[in-house]
Amino acid sequence: MRIKEIRVYSKILPVRGGAYRMASASVEHLDSTIVEIDAGNGLSGWGETCPIGPVYQPHHTLGARAALQELAPALIGSEVGSVREIYRRMDGALSGHGYAKAAIEIAVHDLLGKELGVPVSTLLGGALTDKVPSYYSTIVGEPGETARIALEKAREGYPRLQIKIGGRSIEQDIETIHKVWEAVGFLAKLVVDGNRGLTVANAITVDRMCASIPFVFEQPCNTLEEIASLKGRMTRPVYLDENTEDLNAVLRAVSSGIADGFGFKVTRLGGLSKMITARDICTIRSLPHSCDDAWGGDIIAAACVHLASTVEPRRFEGAWIAQEYISGNFDSQNPVVIRDGFISVPNRPGLGIVPDRGVFGEPIAIFGG
Incomplete structure (x- = not known):
């Protein structure tokens, strides 16, 4: 089975209920980049990458599409049997840009799973569960409203809540944490x-100022050096998120002992194959982590959930997907959705989702054919 054609689509995803606000960015809609790999035998594989604006990370939508212009022509005619070989070809065509390579790599996993008749989770080592815990992330908002939403989501069944702070006065951040704890407790x-x-x-x-409240502190500061300076000065675990831009950063954080856990993003690390390496490193050192992505629809959500199902449950921190924040699904028949705080692992071949015909409109680029 070989790659006959690669099609690239754009899909605008408006944020439901207003802007999604973080310390470093505020977005009202996202432009997701969708990749379809056609094998010419009736099978297609789907991938997705959706950076959350141009300042959250050194990744952005136009960068992904420019990278695909370099990557896609080098892959036409390639055999799909080895994900590692596909990645080797991509590295030979373009240095870096793992978030763009991830969209292709996810599509290859989807295509290979369909060809073999197995879910992507099987290709990643095998699922350990048929549903994974999710978590809800609040925006940087007014303390009382944040506490109200946190309690609502806890009662819906979310086992984990992520409370965003930063980009405003420290007094508001401290008040928010206290109000959420008073509302939610354990x-x-x-x-x-x-x-x-x-x-x-x-x-x-x-x-x-929040010493009596049990919580994990995720990515409080900007650089690894700043995070390292917190070691021994904090009373709670510190997880890394945005600093883990590649596997070298993960290894550095683990070997230096500055991370007590991680918030991993599939496309940021370069795709599912890179993520399973990070997963296994964390297994060796008994480090908890999540399996998320920045944003996106059913395609990247399915990829995160398949990966999440292969993580040992006692080390798993949850899978964040954007379903709560966007309207509609790419696959209306088998959508990836959160129910009572958990997500069922798709059990059909490949990613287990097939986008509805025409949901992405016409391709913005076509390679091969």
């Missing part, structure tokens, strides 16, 4: 996510 595990928005001094202040 109904759900709490994670406070700074999205790189705090100084070292403010991170330590938040830690001290």
Whole structure:
């Protein structure tokens, strides 16, 4: 089975209910890049990459599409039997840009799973469960409203809540954490996510002023050096998210002992094959982590859930998908959805979802054919 044609689509995903606000960015809609790989035998594989704006990470929509212009021609005619060989060809065509390569790599996993008649989770080592816990992420908002939403989501069954702070006064951040704790208590595990928005001094202040509240601190500061300086000065675990831009960063964080866990993004690390390496490193060092992505629809959601199902449950921190924040699904018959705080693992071949005909409109680029 060989790659006959690669088609690229654009799909606008409006944010339901208003802007999604973080310490470093505020977005009202996302432009997702969809990749379809056609094998010419009646089978197609689907991939997706959807950076959350141009400042959250050094990834952006136009960058992904420019990278695909370099990558796709080099893959036409390639045999699909080896994901590693496809990745080797991509690295030979373009240095870096793992978030664009991830869209192709996910599509190859989908296509290979369909050809073999197995779910993608089988290709990643095998599912350990038929449903995975999700978590809900609040925006940077007014303290009382954030607490109200957190309690609502805890009662819906979410086992983990991520409370975003940063980009405003430290007093508001501290008030938010206290109000959420007063409302939720032990109904759900709490994670406070700074999205790189705090100084070292403010991170330590938040830690001290909320000393009686049990939570994990995720990516409070911008750089690995700042995170390293917090070691021994914090009373709670510190997880890395945005700093894990590639596997080298993961290895550096693990070997130096500055990360107590991770918030992993599939496309940021370069795709599912890179993620299983990160997963296995965390297994060796008994480090908890999540399986997420920045944004996107059913395609990237399915990829995250398949991967999540292969993680040992006691080390798993949840799978975040954007379903709560967008309207509609790519696959109306078998959508990837959160129910009572959990997501069922698709059990059909490949990713287990097939986008509805015409849902993406006409391709914005076609290679091969």
